[in-house]
Amino acid sequence: MNGLWNQITLVADWLSSSAQWRGDDGIPNRLAEHLTYSGLSLLFAALIGLALGLLVGHTGRGAFGVASLANLARAIPTFGLVVLIVTLVGIQVTPVVVALVALAVPPILVNTFEGVRGVEADAKDAARGMGMTGWxxxxxxxxxxxxxxxLLGLRTAAIQVVATATVAAYPGLGGLGRYIVDGLSRNDYEMVIGGSVVVVSLALLVQALFTALRRLIVSPGLLGRAPSS
Known part of the structure; x- marks a missing residue:
């Protein structure tokens, strides 16, 4: 018990140290890098996943292709994809973004498709009866x-991306993963645990933001029967 308490104290000291909050290796700079990788990846994944999900869910065509694409993307190991692209193109942001996009597209695509496809036929027929076009x-x-x-698909993708963006540190890029990679190489476990705490805190913040967004923009009538997000 004393050993655990000592570890908690050391990590708390690491997080509260002024040295961790300034300079290129400080938490604000590493957080900004992490959010850049995560934000770009989630943006591209949302553009792909939402567009395909809305199209297939609305038209009913290509459902098998959606399921196949999602399963294929899930089967790709994120770290392995990063290493492969780094080997081909060198150390840059592209490998990380491509790998994270591949990770984030499936939950967005599948949830969007299922959500649109699951809308009751009576509601759509009533809308067409009022003269609405397909659009x-x-x-x-x-x-x-x-x-x-x-939103559930976007939230799932966002949390996965934020948690997995630590792989950016392995090919020599920045982000919060630097604390984990550098800490392990130096046997500095306070740095490893401290960096992990920051990543987990960021993921929890993302979940809280999506929960607030859900309450803000989803119709109250749908909240009672909607999946928790």
């Missing part, structure tokens, strides 16, 4: 009703 049905009926599942 109008998608944006005014299907997307609002599918929003809980869409």
């Amino acid at each position: 109008g049905v998608l944006w005014r009926v299907e997307v609002p009703m599918a929003l809980p599942l869409i």
Whole structure:
């Protein structure tokens, strides 16, 4: 018990040290790098996943392709993909972003597709009966009703990306993963645990933000029967 308490104290001292909050290796700079990799990856993944999910869910065509693409992307090891692309193109941001996009697309794509496909046929028929075009049905009926599942997919992808963006440190880039990689190489376990605490805290913050967003933009009538996000 004393050993655990000593570890907690050392990590707390590491996190509260002024040296950890300034300079290129300080938490603010590493956090900014981490958010850059994560933000770019999530943006590209959302553009791909939402576009395909909305298209396939609305038209009903290509469902098998969606499932196959999602399963293929899930089967790709993120770290292995980073190493492969670094070997081919050298150390740069591209390998990390490509790997994280491959990780984030499946939950966004599948949840968007399932959310749109699951909208009740009666609601869509009523919208068409009011004279709405297919485009109008998608944006005014299907997307609002599918929003809980869409946000769940985005939240899942965001948390996975934030947690996995630590791989950026392995090919020599920055981000919060530097604390884990450098700490292990130096046998500095306070740095390893401290960096891990920052990553976990960031993931929890992302979850809290999506929970708040869900309450803000999802219709109250859908919240009671929507999956928890």
